[in-house]
Amino acid sequence: MQKPYWxxxxxxxxxxxxxxxxYVVLGTGLGASGGITRLAASAAHAVAPAAVERNEYLGGWFADxxxxxxxxxxxxxGTLVGGFLSAFAAGRTTFVVERGPTAPAALRLALALVGGGLAGLGAxxxxxxxxxxxxxxxxMLQTGSFVFTGACFAAAFALAPIVQKEWR
Amino acid sequence: MNLYANDLLSSPIGLLLSLLVGTGFGFWLERAGFGSSRKLTAIFYLRDFAVLKVMFSAMVTAALGLQLLAALGKVDLAALYVPESIVWPQLVGGLVFGAGFVVGGWCPGTAAVGLASGKLDALVFLLGAGAGSLAFAGLQPRITDFLHAGTCAIGSLPEQLGVSGATGAIVLLVVALLAFAGATKVEHIMSRRT
Incomplete structure (x- = not known):
């Protein structure tokens, strides 16, 4: 039985x-996309080392x-570990393609891939x-952070009606 | 002094402490219900404002905490890493990212928590996010001018406006409380419409 969210x-x-x-201990905030980028770069490096090392954005990480x-x-x-511990303790670990009641799983997965690509690029x-x-x-009250957040939610609200079937 | 200021973030102790901080991050995201893409996207249909409530509560807690610790002399805000404010790429990046959020149903951190909960769509989202990052790496040398367009010499909004960081944090608190009241009202209206 799943326990309720907090x-x-x-x-x-x-x-x-x-x-x-x-901030106090590490001297920096939380982050997720940076780790994904480095994991992706390492995967790409395993396939095409020369191309990745030549790339201006990624190459330096391998030189170092x-x-x-x-x-x-x-x-x-750690985010994976903490997420798992919490989900497991609450009985919320199940293999599933989460989607709206009328959305086909294949459509949901295709849109997850496209959405992930956009999110990775935008980040x-x-x-x-x-x-x-x-x-x-x-x-830290950064101007650019407020610009990013405003743009993110504006775009998501604007596109929500188009993908309503995926969710509701 | 913090690890970043001492260039120790990627030392063994820095890697370990980052792992622990990440564990706390993932734990709280999952507790909030952010291991579910349907719950995350419900805000865009005005059904569930947990995303707004959690994010604003977290932001205000950390902002007030940082300003308080700085006022007490316990933290030197200038010694912290904060991303540069570069307005144009952050506007465009935010729009592209927001599209990815509603279409894909996750953001990078919540997708990690979704994957840890067994959501296969979160795994696919993360593979897409990795591919999107690599696409950016391919694009980057051709758009370096744009990536610096609108660089702010001063990154902090309160400082740009000539007020203190503490004032900024208190304004953020007031905005958050107003947003909570508004969100709760909208949730009530929408739940009656079902």
């Missing part, structure tokens, strides 16, 4: 205290040594995602 304000304060600890020996990579692994333009830019930059 109160959103309580969970938000817990998340905010985690972010505060991150192992691109995975980076704090955002272990933070991403690199913005120097961060909802974690590193919206949440962590927002807590």
């Amino acid at each position: 109160n959103p304000y309580l969970a938000g304060i817990g998340l905010g205290l985690t972010l505060l600890v991150s 040594g192992n691109p995975l020996a980076y704090y955002l990579v272990t933070m991403f692994v 690199r333009f913005a120097l961060g995602c909802t974690s590193g830019q919206a949440l962590s930059g927002g807590a």
Whole structure:
């Protein structure tokens, strides 16, 4: 039996205290997309090492040594661990393609791939995602973080009617 | 002094502490219900404002905490890493990212939590996000001018406006409380419409 989610304000304060600890101890906020980028670069490097090393954006990580020996990579692994511990304790671990009641699984997976691609691309333009830019930059009251957050929600609300069948 | 300022973030101790911080991050995201893409996207149909409530609560908690610790002399805000404010790529990146959020149903951090909960769509989203990052790497040398368009010499909005960071954090709190009240009202209206 699944346990209910926690109160959103309580969970938000817990998340905010985690972010505060991150700033005080690590000296930087939370992040997720940076770890994904490095994992993707390592995977690409296994297939096409020369092309990745030649790339201006990725090449330096390989010249310096192992691109995975980076704090955002272990933070991403930690996010998986913490997510699993919480989900497991609450009885919320099941293999499923989550989608609206009338959405076919194949459509949902195709849109997850497209959406992931857009999110990965957009996060690199913005120097961060909802974690590193919206949440962590927002807590430091950064202008660019507020611009990013506003643009993110504007685009998502604008497109929501088009993909309504995927969710509702 | 923090690990970043001492260039120790990617030292063994930095990697370990980042893992622990990440564990807390994933735990709270999952507790909030963010291991579910349907719950995350419900905000875009005005059904469930948990995304707004959690994000604003977290942002305000950390902002007030940071300003308080700075006022007490416990934290030097200038010694922290914050991403640069570069307005144009962050506007365009935000639009592209937001499209990805509603179409894909996740953002990178919540997709990790979704994957840890067994959501196969989260795994596919993460593969897409990796591919999107690599696409950016291919594009980057051709758009370097745009990627610096609108660079702010001062990144913090309160400083740009000539007020203190503490004032900024308190304004953020007031905005958050107003947003919570509005969101709760909309949720009530929408639940009656079903």
